[in-house]
Amino acid sequence: MTTQAGPSRDILRFTTHRHLRQRILLSILSGKSIRVDGIRSDDVQVGLRDYEINLLRLAEKVTNGSTIEISVTGTSFLFHPGLLPGGNYTHTCHIGRSLGYYLELLIPLAPFCKKPFEINLYGVTGEEGRDMTVDMIRTVTLPHLHIFGVTDGLELQIKKRGSAPLGGGQAIFKCPVVRNLKTVQFLEKGKIRKIRGVAYSTRVSPQFANRMVESARSILNRYIPDIYLITDVYKGDDSGKSPGYGLTLLSQSTTSVLHCSETLSKPNEIQTPEEIALNSTRLLLDEISKGGCIDSKHQWLVSLFMALGKEDVSKIRMGPLTSHTIQFYRDMLEFFGTKYKLTENLTTKEVDVSCIGIGYSNVNKSMA
């Protein structure tokens, strides 16, 4: 006779394959189920791509109790998220996307596991244009987590490199668990005091890396003397299955602000190492000129961790918001109901992002 409001099972609905990862990510973090419809319904090849299905598999693998239902045509799927147990995993990523694609999903999840998270990923370590390479994740993304108190035991080991298209690389990502994230105020961008970089090459002449370093220095030398670009040449088994090379650059300021850029060789195009290095350097300068305390590719990650903090105000100055970040903010509103306060400085185009944490604590982490 008594009707009682039981557990509400509301499902958030989205369309198209766009921003798929962040929706899966937020779904797992918030515990809300999602349903995505109309995935590439207008494309010649309808439905989810192989790498996306691979991503869903990975999401299912690292969670306990998730269910994924994909429609026959692959144009829609339903995802009920589970909890994050942590522990050791191995996953062979699809070579359609680089490891960065998968790591960008895993990195924000890893600190909220029950046990420390460790995953061995196989696949393409770097690909031009879309996702961050493992170098950038190791040198820039992980330090961004340090800001929020995720520090001890956080590492990414690049065991083997594998360039696109065939891959053959291997990376191990380890992450500790935290109960709460720190609340952060980060408004001082300071002045850039050093520039670091990694020039890698696989299955090409080792001289390529040196050439890249040379030409990058030709621009950067005018600014500061503290430039240290290492060449990272992988040989034999460690160099994967395809030839490739690229340059990842990062600058660090007096207040530990990181800006980064990278350019990689494309599989079927002929580019000189110099072109690639110059392009990467210009990208870095562009990134620096945008200002802010957070690199533009990490705005979403930092914003997410701001919102997942305690019920206090975090405030961070960022460069102009990217479209990815803006969509991310919209999705955050859907999943967590978090609205960010955005104050734009009209002259510098920098944006002060502040929000109140939702008091997200790692419920997975056990007491005993």
Place this chain on the structure above:
Amino acid sequence: MEQSHKVHHKPSAGTKHAKKDAANGVDRSGGKGFNPKAFTNTSYRAADRAARRTAEKDQKRLHVPLVNRNPEERKVTAVKGQGMDEGKLPPPPIIVGLVGPPGVGKSTLLRSLVRRYTKHNLNSPQGPITVVSGKTRRITFIECGNDLNSMIDLGKVVDLVLLMIDGSFGFEMETFEFLNILQSHGFPKVIGLLTHLDLIKKASTLKDTKKRLKHRFWTEIYQGAKLFSLSGVMNGRYPDAEINLLSRFISVMKFRPLVFRNQHPYLLADRIQDMTSRERIRENPKIDRTITLYGYLRGPNLPPRNAKIHIPGAGDLEVSNVERLSDPCPLPTLESERRRKMGEKAKLIHAPMSDVGGVMYDKDAVYINVPGSFSKGGDAPQGEGEKMVMDLQDTNRTFADNIQNSEIRLFGHSSAPLEVSQKRTRRAAVPRSGGPMLGSADDNEFDEEDGSDEEGDLYDDDTEGQVDGLNEESDEEGDVRYADSDSENDDLELATGFQQDGKIVNIDDDEDFDDDEIDDIAESLNEEVAEDEDVPQWKKNLSDRAATSFAERMGRRRDLMTLVYGSELSPEEIAAGKTRPSSADAESSRMAQDDLFHVSREENRGDEGDQVKEIVNSEALKAKWDDEDMLDSIRDMFISGPIGEVDAEGNPYEEEGEGFEDIEDGSADGEQGDDGDGVPYVGVKPSAGDHESARAAAAAKKQAALKAKFDETYDDEDEDGEKMDFYDQQKSEMAKQRQLNEDEFAGIDIDARAQIEGYRSGMYVRLEISEVPYELIEHFNPAYPIIVGGLLAAEERFGYLTVRIKRHRWFTRTLKTNNPIIFSLGWRRFQSLPIYHLDDHSIRNRLLKYTPEHMHCYATFYGPVSTPNTGFCAFNSLGEESNGFRISATGVVLDIDRSTKIVKKLKLTGVPYKIFKNTAFIKDMFNSQLEVAKFEGANIKTVSGIRGQVKKAQNKPEGAFRATFEDKILMRDIVFLRAWYSIEPKKLYNPVCSLLLADKGDWKGMRLTGQIRRDEGIKTPLDINSAYKPIERTTRRFNTLKVPRKLEASLPYASKTKILKPQTKQTYLQSRAVVMTDEEKKAITLLQQIQTLKKDKVARRKDKQEERRKEHRKKVGVIDEKKNEKLKEEKRERFKKEGLKRKRDEASAEGKYGKKRRGKE
């Protein structure tokens, strides 16, 4: 008799005292008195001891610093104009719960306290009652019923408990139960109150009782806990002096934030309303309702959108709409409170469920208590509500008429009624320059509300004109709704015109001014102006003004937030810097939103759209960064770049010796703060005068920076390092963060602010909740509190909770695995089926059938996720049926998961059917070869302890296998295999929906099988194999050992059986003859004679004694009979009396009950 006057005391503080001190040259800065030598130590030992004592006291004082999520209390200072902090949100009223068994005097105390604070006499206080207790604090009193559900719910929200104990009776079980509930949900402050002490007549008994109760109380709470005693009742209240003392204790009570309440927003509803339309209820009386709950928010911020909540006793719900209302019981303002004492006007009371001022709310009606004959002209002191109702009579016209005649219509000729939609955007109020534009009519209607509105509207930080305008607007809204609400008369508030809560503060999603809308306004105004020739002066150039202001605003900034959280522009467009959608874009995006006209677009194909890197045009990039000027323009971002300002060419001004602080640093320092005005100039050379001043400023800044750096490097270690220990550091960090939290959103309009940060603690809000079970309204009873508890993101999920649990030592029965128990965990009360287990050698979690005695164990059950480290208590039943202690267990949450790893032992047995040396073939353990294959290599064991291993399945008897052992086993041995069988708890989650019941205590949960059998009268089925039978043990008879004669003969003597025949001959002692001499004969005869004489004597004595005893028994029997008769008489008398008394009590109770009922109807 001569009355003694108060003795004059010399002032020991204050201005007069200070003046005197100054005149006398006394310095009291060192301490209270003026005797510098008074408290020095004479010996070093004493000094040492004193120092150690103070150090210990200091350490005892320290507690783990906790953030307080409620706003800080005001601090009243002597300095006028300071301290009251009127702009700031005051903390919510503290919740004081009155708890105790029935008849202990809770209502009497409540009446007394309310009377003490507000001078109101409440006849039947019900529901939460909020009063202003002083300039800085408000208190919500709530009476707690005697049922467990109320106690559990209230225990989770009260800040202070007034625990009432019947002194004449002593502690009752409920009191201890309540204390245990408190303990497992974070211990709020408790003050004990002893009542009914006047029933104890003897002074020494009273003293002893007090002492005994005090010490018992102290063991429960802490040594030295406050325990008051209240003497008798006068005029239906406790004596004023005692209540005064108590109220003083309440008003200075400090509260430590509790962890759970710091993480969850919550609200104690002081008012409930059904918003469902009458018609729909008439169609289906059991339709899900839409209700509104009112109350002060507490704890962290309540999410502004779709907040998930749990109402204990009703279930999980979602808030569909939150509105901030003006405070119904505000603290006195600075203007009204210049004096030291609080004014009478400021002593407000807010108790919508009670009968304050003769008006009482019930679930669907308002009752007006009219004492005696009612006459309007009577100048008797009117209550708040009464006055409002009387004011209603002043109007001569209907509301509709009022609307018609008022100036509310925006334009004179407009006939369309003003429709106030829910999604009304708040627009800039057009400044009032020429006389009242809006709502002149409501002056006579809402006089007092208006007044209170503006007074209560502490938080509007708009300019005065705007505040007026907005208020008018909202009043207007109220009016329009009156007109509308004629047909649907359900809205109580509107029907009575009783706007106790003041105006509704409108909150919209798109709070900020939309550009289009401003255009719209301008356009519409233009049209209007064109049509109307004779318009007032102020209307004339409205459109121009709107246009210019719009242009100004657009020039000044593009509001990023509006763009990001609006839906007009796609993220790419916003990132590209667009501010308004081009018409084509807008069209397409609108079409895209509309499912009907779904246009196929680029974004539904391809691989793009899920990447963090922006697409880069390398050609453009190259063109941009090939430019030398461009390359140089970012030099100042590097540490080696130019120090100081740069001119147009990017060269630094280096004429002055000391370099400048860099402009970047300047901006980073927050110097440029105000919205783009103080932006550092880049590339434009400043004028000479500016330059001069800038240089001076920069030099000063640099000096400050250098000093800060110096301080940082040198001071930290020696000075600050000692001053700021870890504790202070933590505290200062918390204070800093708190300040930041307050400052960050300080400038924003309060409703826009709520959209970003949520609704803050201390706000009075109205929560609209839809799809509420109708029983909540139907069976609403103000005596049972309605609590709204906010849920965290994780807490809506379900999973297996592993908890550490201990059976309460007062609970008489052990707890059994898979028996349902009721948990009170987080906000929720629910029934679930726990499985108890214990860690077995850190290898596995082994199931326990019963909870261990006096020991913790683990329990795992299915239920809603709760953060680890949350405490809980559990009950076997919540009803009143059991006399004993009802809390069956307490514990804490350890872990949350979707699967469990509990195992129970499973022993498989088998018997050998063939035995070789160390090998045996075992059957009857498994049923198939497949099963055997699964257990190949498993360890097995015989009963006698011979260990072995499963080797391989045999073909012949199905399920038989070959096994090897460490020794030869016997045919009669039983072989067993110890395995572990994993167990999942059953998924039962049965929330205790007690609020939905007509009789709140009558909740029935899942019953045990035994209970069901008992209730249904079903016999327990008896398995014949389970029956106990007497064990029959036949004594084993062993055959005698027979050694063949031949063998016997050949054995050596040592090994020969030595069986002896029994002796047949008499021994010497038996066979000898005894011959006595004469002497001996005589002696024996004599001895025999003496013995005979003695026996005779004893026998005679015994007889005599028996005779005497008989006589005595007779006598005693007579006396006893008399005694018994007397006792019987007494008994008869007593029972007679008791019977009469019971009859009388029953009669009176019935009468009382009847009266109550009558009162309610």
